[in-house]
Amino acid sequence: MLSNKYLLPLFLSLSLFFFSCGGKKQSNQPAVNQPDLNNPEVVLQQAKNILGDNVKFAYNGSFDSDSIIEISAGTEIDQQKNYGIRFSLLKQENDQYVSTFQTPLLNGSFKGCLVKKIKFPMFNYELVYYNSQDFYLGSGGGEVFSYIINFKEKKIYYAHFISVPGRPVSLYLSPNIDIPEIKNFFIGNFKRDFSAFKIIDKDVTLKY
Secondary structure (H helix, E strand, O other): OOOOOHHHHHHHHHHHHHHHHHHHHOOOOOOOOOOOOOHHHHHHHHHHHHHOOEEEEEEEEEEOOOOOOEEEEEEEOOOOOEEEEEEEEEEEEEEEEEEEEEEOEEEEOOOOOEEEEEEEOOOOOOEEEEEEOOOOOOOOOOEEEEEEOOOOEEEEEEEEEEEEEOOOEEEEEOOOOOHHHHHHHHHHHHHEEEEEEEEEEOOOOOOO
């Protein structure tokens, strides 16, 4: 029979052996595959996996002032009684992306539009800018819808340009635009495309 002076070193050696084997087993676990968000096709597919095939654009970026890269995406709904566009923010939770915020259904279309990420100096995160351009304009006039989506604050800054016979050419700005730089951004963009207009304090709904 082994004496106690031999049993103690033997026990310690066996303990270290099993601890070492256990550590190696854990280190061999496969790492979770992260999507390559530098690839636009991967970003678009990630958005479609969550929001469906109606996704028309998807951008990676920092839209919520934290260190996690999010995805902003736009979907277009074209149904008999339900038509418009919606913007969504997708964030990573438990190794997968989920939708954490969606705008209401807004007037507009992603056909022939301008949509891009935009950065203002007063924010340490990105916003999304949308302009329907001339999609709703014709020889008899029409309208232009424009939005800036602030996902961080869950705000939608809205500008609506109206040019129709019998009305003065006008621009409506949503009352929640409390930052002069955003107001000036909207006005400046429309001044580049249209020579003169008046700013109105009540929105107009056109009937087609």
